[in-house]
Amino acid sequence: MNISDSTINFNISTNNSTGIKVNTPNVSDGGAVTANAQISMAKEGQIFNGKILDITNDKVSIMLDNSKTLYAQMTDAISMNIGDSLTFMVKENNGSNVLIKPYGDGSQAMKDNAIFKILDANSISPTDKNYQIAEGLMKNNMPVDKASMQKIMQQAYKYPDTSIDTLINLNKLGITVNEANISQYESYITNSHQLTQDITNLSHSIIEYNKETVNQIMNQMGVSSQSASDQMISINSNILGALSDNIDATNINVADIIQGIESVPQEENLSNVVNSDNTNTVVDTANQNLTNITNQMSESISKLSERLSIDSTKVEALVKDLSNAGIDESVIKTVVDKSETPMQLLNNINEVLSNGDKLNLTSDNIKEILSGDSYNEVLSEAVKDKLSLKPKDMENPKEIDELYKSMYDKTSKLMDAFSAGANSSAGENMSQAAKSMQQRIDFMQNLNNMFAYAQLPVKLDNNQMNSDLYVYMNKRNMKSTKEEVSALLHLDMDHLGATDVHVSLHGTNVHTRFYVEDELSAKIIDEHMTMLEKAISENGFNLTNEVITREPALATTSNMVVKEMLGDDLEKSVKRYSFDVRM
Numbered sequence: 001m002n003i004s005d006s007t008i009n010f011n012i013s014t015n016n017s018t019g020i021k022v023n024t025p026n027v028s029d030g031g032a033v034t035a036n037a038q039i040s041m042a043k044e045g046q047i048f049n050g051k052i053l054d055i056t057n058d059k060v061s062i063m064l065d066n067s068k069t070l071y072a073q074m075t076d077a078i079s080m081n082i083g084d085s086l087t088f089m090v091k092e093n094n095g096s097n098v099l100i101k102p103y104g105d106g107s108q109a110m111k112d113n114a115i116f117k118i119l120d121a122n123s124i125s126p127t128d129k130n131y132q133i134a135e136g137l138m139k140n141n142m143p144v145d146k147a148s149m150q151k152i153m154q155q156a157y158k159y160p161d162t163s164i165d166t167l168i169n170l171n172k173l174g175i176t177v178n179e180a181n182i183s184q185y186e187s188y189i190t191n192s193h194q195l196t197q198d199i200t201n202l203s204h205s206i207i208e209y210n211k212e213t214v215n216q217i218m219n220q221m222g223v224s225s226q227s228a229s230d231q232m233i234s235i236n237s238n239i240l241g242a243l244s245d246n247i248d249a250t251n252i253n254v255a256d257i258i259q260g261i262e263s264v265p266q267e268e269n270l271s272n273v274v275n276s277d278n279t280n281t282v283v284d285t286a287n288q289n290l291t292n293i294t295n296q297m298s299e300s301i302s303k304l305s306e307r308l309s310i311d312s313t314k315v316e317a318l319v320k321d322l323s324n325a326g327i328d329e330s331v332i333k334t335v336v337d338k339s340e341t342p343m344q345l346l347n348n349i350n351e352v353l354s355n356g357d358k359l360n361l362t363s364d365n366i367k368e369i370l371s372g373d374s375y376n377e378v379l380s381e382a383v384k385d386k387l388s389l390k391p392k393d394m395e396n397p398k399e400i401d402e403l404y405k406s407m408y409d410k411t412s413k414l415m416d417a418f419s420a421g422a423n424s425s426a427g428e429n430m431s432q433a434a435k436s437m438q439q440r441i442d443f444m445q446n447l448n449n450m451f452a453y454a455q456l457p458v459k460l461d462n463n464q465m466n467s468d469l470y471v472y473m474n475k476r477n478m479k480s481t482k483e484e485v486s487a488l489l490h491l492d493m494d495h496l497g498a499t500d501v502h503v504s505l506h507g508t509n510v511h512t513r514f515y516v517e518d519e520l521s522a523k524i525i526d527e528h529m530t531m532l533e534k535a536i537s538e539n540g541f542n543l544t545n546e547v548i549t550r551e552p553a554l555a556t557t558s559n560m561v562v563k564e565m566l567g568d569d570l571e572k573s574v575k576r577y578s579f580d581v582r583m
Helices: 030-040 106-121 128-139 146-158 164-172 179-189 195-221 226-243 254-258 279-296 298-308 312-324 329-338 342-354 363-370 373-386 391-395 397-417 419-423 425-447 519-538 552-556 560-566 570-577
Strands: 009-011 021-023 047-056 059-064 069-073 085-093 098-102 452-460 463-471 484-493 497-506 509-516 542-549
Touching (some): 030 098, 047 106, 085 106, 128 146, 128 164, 164 179, 179 425, 195 363, 195 425, 195 463, 226 373, 226 397, 298 342, 312 363, 312 373, 342 373, 391 397, 397 452, 425 452, 509 519
Antiparallel strands (some): 009 021, 085 098, 497 509
């Protein structure tokens, strides 16, 4: 563009002002033209330094780093003083107009100058993104050399939607920068990283896949097909096989159970008689028989519910579905009495279905059981049971390692067994849920290279909760701190919400700080604090405590504990919260 016969508009604005257009005056001085030409060729996002030389009415002159002067005309007053050294960014350059705005404020001048010198020394263009990279590296006490800068620049180009802070912090933690780790890191920062949610997603996707596949088989092969029965049972066996351990193996022999049982005539099978002429009478009889069966087995159902930590109404509904399918009461009672785990209950039912020909079960009977809500609700509970800890398991730290290994193994088996089903939406969802859980575990392992950390998905009675144990000890710079040790436990509670419990131990004195979301939660903890004091006292310790209500902004936004731990102030937080892992 020919500067001598064209007009360049500059937008010099503060962060609070908008659209202030200014025109360059006619300038004959060669140096000034060179300065204007220099800015007219600047790319959007480019940053440059300037010193305010003069402000006269609506005119301002700015000296650039190369000692050339840029002239502009302002239509609105802007708070600037002669002598101010400012940083400007090119906001827009459409070829005829150039819009610029101050970048930062006067207090940043020294930092800006330092960063620009670093960029210049490394022959790196002073764009907004490059400035952010250099600033982020400096803020995190990382090398700001050409190799480090180019590494982050390449990552920023490859993952354009990822924040510079995320990229820098992953590098600082020594974690490989890829899509999976970016996603995992950002889920921690936003407090959406819970394994319990992965477990729930996986259980839902398994149920979705199970129902979809069963219905597809029946639609393709028909009600009377023995092949349909075989395929449905095979799919169910594969799901249970991927999730089961030795303790969950079937422990019944259907042939022995039905030996001596007189064959039930087909017309008396409650699932088929409904089609007779006297429909109302038959339905009433069927309902009465179902009620009688559940009443007779109420004690067995109650004991099974207690053993499996599954709501008794879900177990009762499943028993009714089995009876409604025409399975003999003695077979059902044996299944109920001999099942010791949720997964064993399902394996025993699968064993019964595998012997369906001996029990006069049609493929439609099998389909109604496997796609029924009651069976799949119990399947969901069984998945959660296999992938969660029970309170008694937490007494042994090895149980946590075993849980992670079990999760990884079971999700791998699911993906291997059902890779052919990835073409369906339900199969894809199940595969993705299993993969997400593995990525979560991989990322936890990466975090453990820096400090001890564990997620504890816990099953309490019929409920599931997630907790995070943070051990703030930098393994790269580990030092013994025997005088005082501390730990932080993050809990996601149904009624208390997100709760952080910081515990410090000095000699025999224990101090706890409970950080809660609201006054009601604080009141609940206060009312029950005597229970904790008694338990601590019985073990020879003295307790002092505080209950602190978070500021609303901190209670509703990102996970501040994790942000401090993984973000800008890692060294400070490690020092502040370091404690002996043997505690």
